[in-house]
Amino acid sequence: MNKKSFIFISFLLIFSSVIAQKPQKLTTNQIYEKVQKLNFLGSALYVAAHPDDENTRLIAYLANNIKARTAYLSLTRGDGGQNLIGPEIRELLGVIRTQELLAARGVDGGEQRFSRANDFGYSKHPEETFNIWDKDKVLSDVVWAIRKFKPDVIINRFNHRTPGTTHGHHTASAMLSVDAFDLAGDKTKYPEQLKYTETWQPNRLFFNTSWWFYGSRENFEKADKSKMLNFDIGVYYPLKGVSNNELASLASSQHLCQGFGRLTNRGSQTEWVEFLKGEFPKDKKDLFSGINTTWNRVKGGGAIGDILYDVEKNFDFVNPSKHLPSLLKAYALIDKLKDEHWKAIKSAEIKEIIEACSGLYLEASAKTSSSTPNASVKVDFEVLNRSSVSMDLTSIEWLPANKTVAKDIDLLTNVRQNFTEDLSLMGIAYSDPYWLKDKWGLGMYTVKNQELIGKPETPRPVQVKFNLIIEDTPISFTKNVVRRYSQRDKGEIYEPFEVLPKVTTKLKDKVIIFSDDNTKKIAVEVRSGEANIQGNVALEVPEGWTVTPNQASFTIEQKGDKRVVDFTVSPPKGQSEGYIKAVATINDATFDKELIEINYNHIPKQSVLMPSKAKIVRLDIRKEGKSIGYIQGSGDAVPESLRQIGYTVTEVSPESINENSLGGFDAVVVGIRAYNTKKVLQFKQKHLLEYVKNGGNVIVQYNTNRRVDVKAPYKLKLSRDRVTDERAKVTMLAKDHEVLNYPNKIEANDFEGWVQERGLYFPNNWSSEYEPILAMNDKGESAKKGSLLVAKYGKGNYIYTGLSFFRELPAGVPGAYKLFANLLSLKENEIK
Numbered sequence: 001m002n003k004k005s006f007i008f009i010s011f012l013l014i015f016s017s018v019i020a021q022k023p024q025k026l027t028t029n030q031i032y033e034k035v036q037k038l039n040f041l042g043s044a045l046y047v048a049a050h051p052d053d054e055n056t057r058l059i060a061y062l063a064n065n066i067k068a069r070t071a072y073l074s075l076t077r078g079d080g081g082q083n084l085i086g087p088e089i090r091e092l093l094g095v096i097r098t099q100e101l102l103a104a105r106g107v108d109g110g111e112q113r114f115s116r117a118n119d120f121g122y123s124k125h126p127e128e129t130f131n132i133w134d135k136d137k138v139l140s141d142v143v144w145a146i147r148k149f150k151p152d153v154i155i156n157r158f159n160h161r162t163p164g165t166t167h168g169h170h171t172a173s174a175m176l177s178v179d180a181f182d183l184a185g186d187k188t189k190y191p192e193q194l195k196y197t198e199t200w201q202p203n204r205l206f207f208n209t210s211w212w213f214y215g216s217r218e219n220f221e222k223a224d225k226s227k228m229l230n231f232d233i234g235v236y237y238p239l240k241g242v243s244n245n246e247l248a249s250l251a252s253s254q255h256l257c258q259g260f261g262r263l264t265n266r267g268s269q270t271e272w273v274e275f276l277k278g279e280f281p282k283d284k285k286d287l288f289s290g291i292n293t294t295w296n297r298v299k300g301g302g303a304i305g306d307i308l309y310d311v312e313k314n315f316d317f318v319n320p321s322k323h324l325p326s327l328l329k330a331y332a333l334i335d336k337l338k339d340e341h342w343k344a345i346k347s348a349e350i351k352e353i354i355e356a357c358s359g360l361y362l363e364a365s366a367k368t369s370s371s372t373p374n375a376s377v378k379v380d381f382e383v384l385n386r387s388s389v390s391m392d393l394t395s396i397e398w399l400p401a402n403k404t405v406a407k408d409i410d411l412l413t414n415v416r417q418n419f420t421e422d423l424s425l426m427g428i429a430y431s432d433p434y435w436l437k438d439k440w441g442l443g444m445y446t447v448k449n450q451e452l453i454g455k456p457e458t459p460r461p462v463q464v465k466f467n468l469i470i471e472d473t474p475i476s477f478t479k480n481v482v483r484r485y486s487q488r489d490k491g492e493i494y495e496p497f498e499v500l501p502k503v504t505t506k507l508k509d510k511v512i513i514f515s516d517d518n519t520k521k522i523a524v525e526v527r528s529g530e531a532n533i534q535g536n537v538a539l540e541v542p543e544g545w546t547v548t549p550n551q552a553s554f555t556i557e558q559k560g561d562k563r564v565v566d567f568t569v570s571p572p573k574g575q576s577e578g579y580i581k582a583v584a585t586i587n588d589a590t591f592d593k594e595l596i597e598i599n600y601n602h603i604p605k606q607s608v609l610m611p612s613k614a615k616i617v618r619l620d621i622r623k624e625g626k627s628i629g630y631i632q633g634s635g636d637a638v639p640e641s642l643r644q645i646g647y648t649v650t651e652v653s654p655e656s657i658n659e660n661s662l663g664g665f666d667a668v669v670v671g672i673r674a675y676n677t678k679k680v681l682q683f684k685q686k687h688l689l690e691y692v693k694n695g696g697n698v699i700v701q702y703n704t705n706r707r708v709d710v711k712a713p714y715k716l717k718l719s720r721d722r723v724t725d726e727r728a729k730v731t732m733l734a735k736d737h738e739v740l741n742y743p744n745k746i747e748a749n750d751f752e753g754w755v756q757e758r759g760l761y762f763p764n765n766w767s768s769e770y771e772p773i774l775a776m777n778d779k780g781e782s783a784k785k786g787s788l789l790v791a792k793y794g795k796g797n798y799i800y801t802g803l804s805f806f807r808e809l810p811a812g813v814p815g816a817y818k819l820f821a822n823l824l825s826l827k828e829n830e831i832k
Helices: 003-019 028-038 056-066 091-108 126-132 135-149 168-183 191-195 217-222 244-252 301-313 320-334 340-357 638-644 681-693 814-824
Strands: 043-048 069-074 111-114 153-156 204-207 228-232 270-278 361-366 376-384 391-399 403-410 417-424 463-470 473-480 482-487 491-496 503-507 511-514 520-528 533-540 546-548 552-556 562-570 576-586 589-591 593-598 606-611 613-618 627-631 648-651 667-670 697-700 716-723 730-732 759-766 770-772 774-776 788-793 796-801
Touching: 028 301, 028 320, 028 340, 043 056, 043 135, 043 168, 056 069, 056 091, 056 244, 056 270, 069 091, 069 135, 091 111, 091 244, 091 593, 091 606, 111 135, 126 168, 135 168, 135 191, 153 168, 168 204, 168 270, 301 320, 320 340, 320 473, 340 473, 361 473, 376 463, 391 417, 403 417, 503 533, 503 576, 503 589, 511 520, 511 638, 520 533, 520 552, 520 576, 533 562, 552 562, 627 638, 638 648, 638 814, 667 681, 667 814, 681 697, 681 788, 681 796, 697 814
Parallel strands: 043 069, 043 153, 069 111, 153 204, 361 482, 503 593, 511 613, 627 648, 627 667, 667 697, 697 796
Antiparallel strands: 204 270, 228 270, 361 376, 376 417, 391 403, 391 463, 463 473, 482 491, 503 520, 520 562, 533 552, 533 576, 546 562, 576 589, 576 613, 593 606, 716 759, 730 774, 770 788, 788 796
16 A cells, blocks of 8 residues: 555544544644644635535635635525435534535535525525525624634625526525625624624635636636635645545545535646625735734734744654643743634644644543433543653543643553543433524524524533643643444444423324324323433323323333333214324423434434424315325335325335336335436336336426436426426416315315425426316416426326425424325326
8 A cells, every 4th residue: 555545544533533522632743733823824714605605625625725714604404405315404414514524624614604594495585585585694793703703805606786587595695605705803893793703804805705606607708807816735745645625525525414424536626716895815815815814913923933933843754742731831821812713713723733742642431321400420430641741630620610630640651541530410401402492483493592593503511621730731632522332333423412391202103194184192202311210191182072081101221221101092973184292291390392313324423302292183085096106215104194084005125126026006206316326227227117008107396407307207307497486476387187076186275384485496498198177376486386296107107396395294294294195196198
C-alpha cells in the first residue's frame, strides 16, 4: 500500500469513528492542521434553507484551505422532505437530517446552526413561505446566529433578487440573510438578545453564484463579473491525501436519507461568489482580504502569536509532545484575553491540541445507556497519559450539578487509571431534541430558551470536567458521559447517554380507522425506564367515543422491559375524528410520551420523545376486493394504512416478481419513488403490465422526474409540476368516471383536511389513452391536470398518481382513504 492510499484510508477510518460517536484520535497531520487553524482568526457563515442546500465544496475550502472557522446556517432541519432509507417523515425526518448535517460537517470541517423555521414542504414563492413561517422570528434567529457566531464573511447559497424561480424557502433564506447583515449590528433590533450576546457587524456579504443561476454557461460567460470573486476549490491536501473536491463529496454523501451517496471527484474547479454588501475585498482571490485574521486581531494576541506561529513553523510530526511547554504557555495567555469571543473559541481549540499532543485519553462511560431524572448512575472512568510530561488529575466535576470529587492522581506515562463513581441526575431534564419539547406549528418550532435557539442538538445532559495540572499549568477538559460497550458481531460501540422518563407509552398505530360501528381492541405498550415500577395506564378518547376499562394497572420489574395493556374502543355512530392519548400514572406523576429510537449506522443513535397519541377516525367507507400487493419504493406507511380499513396487504419485493407472482392480488400498488430507487423494476415491468392486461389494477404513486422511466403502457412524461397548497381547490374533470363514484362518492369536502400538499411531480404530457380525473393549481398558476390519470389496458386499469397519499393516509385524512379505496376497486374492463 502506498503512502497516499494509507493516509486516505486512515482519514476514512477516522471519519467513520466520528459517525460512530467514538472519540476522535488525531494523527500528527491532523494536529498540525489544527495548529494552522488555531492561528487563523477569521469566521465565515454560509446561509441556506435545508440540509443538502449547502455547498460542501466551498465550506470545505474555507475550513481546510483558508482555515477559517466556518458554519452552515440551515434555516430548517429538512422536516418536509422524503426519506429514502426508512419510514421516518416530518419531525423524525428532521432529527435524522440534523444528524446527517452534523456528520457532513464532521467531514468538511464546518460547524452547524439552525433557526426555528419548520420545513413545511415545497414552497413556490417566498411570499408563501413568509405566510407560513413567522418571518420576524426567523429573521431574529438569523440575526441571533450572526451575533453569536460573529462571522467576518457571510455567503448566501441563493439569490435574494429572483423570487419565484426556485423553492420559496431558498429565496427566503437569502432575503433574510441580506436583511440580517444590517440588523445584527443595530442594538435597537431584537434588543432582548443582548442579554446573552452583543451586536456584531459582518464585514462583507456574498452570493455563491454560478452559471446555473444564469440559465447556461454561455450566459454566465457574458455576465458582468466586476463584483465577482473566483478561486480554485479543487486544491489538493497532501496531509489528508485527498483533494477538497473529494472531501466535499464525502460530506455530501452523509445525506443518505435524501439519496445523496455519490462518487468522489478530483481536479481543478472554479467557485464564484458575487459581492453584495459591506467592504469589497482588496484581493479578488481572497474572501478575507483586508480583514485582520492574525493573532494581532485581539488585544494581547501578539505574544500568543509569537509562540504559536513558531509551533506551526517548526512542528514536529514525529514527536508533537515536544511542543507542550509552548502550547501550555500560549493557553495561559489565551485564558487572560479580554475578548471573550475569541478567548472561548481559541481556548477550546488549543485544549484539543494539547490533549492530542500529550496522548491524553479521558473517558466517562455510564454502565447503562440511559437513566431517569433524580436517579443515580454508575460511571466508569478511564484516564491515561501517553506522553512523558508531568501530569496530575486533581479532581473531577459533574456538570451541570457542579459536584467536585477530589482525586489527586499522578498520571504516570502510559499507566491507565480506572475508577468508578456514582453520578447523581438530580434535577436534570430529559435529553430529547429541544425543539420538539413544546408544541409546535406548521411553520415554526417553539423554543423558549433563547440560548438553545440555533444549536444543532440538545446539549448532552451530563458532562464531566477533568481538572488536571500539566507541567504546573492547571487545565480542564470537559467530556460528555457516553455509553461504551461491545457486541461480538459489531465490536466496540459508543452511544449517547440519555436521560429519559421512568415510563413511556406507545400506541402502535398512529392512525386508527373505524370503517364501521364495530369496536376495536387497541393495545398500549408500556415501557419502563428504570427497574421495579408500577402504576396505572389509561386511554383518553374524544367526546362521543367510549373506552373500557377506564384504566389498568401494570408492574414491570426490569428496566427496558415492556407490558402490553389492551383497551376496547367503541366509535360513535356518525363520521368523527379526533385523538386518543395514552397516559401512565406513577405516584400521582403522569407520563404521556412515547420513546422513539432512531438507529442507523451512519449517525448516532437518537432518542426522541413524542406525544403518545394516535388519530382515530370513524369513517363510512366501502371497498371492493381484499388482497393487495404492495411494492415498496423509498419507504412509506401506506401498507399499514390500507390494513387499517380491512385490506390484506402483502409487501412484494421487486426481485420476486415473475409471470405467476401477482395473479392472486385484487390490486397492486407501487410505492413512492419505486422507479427511482428500485432499478430492478425496469426488468419486472413486463410482468406488471401483463397483470394489468389480464384484468388487474396497478396504482403507481409518484416518482421524481430526473432520469427515470416508469415504463407506463402508453406515453407518459413526468414533470416537476406540483401543487403545494394543501387547500388548493380541486376540480373534478371526470365527474362520471367510476373512480369518483364507486364504491364511494367523492365530493368536494373529501379534499378538505389534506396535509402539507396536494401532490408532486405530476405528469404534464400523456397520450390519449389516459383520462385525467382531477385539476388543481396553486395561486396564480394554470390548472394542473396530471395528478390522477387512469388508462384502460387490456382488461385492467393502469393508474398513475402524484397525489400525496403517502402523507394523507398516515395522517388519517378521510377523503384520501375513500379515493384510494375507489382506485383499488376499479372494475375489470370488457374487451370489445
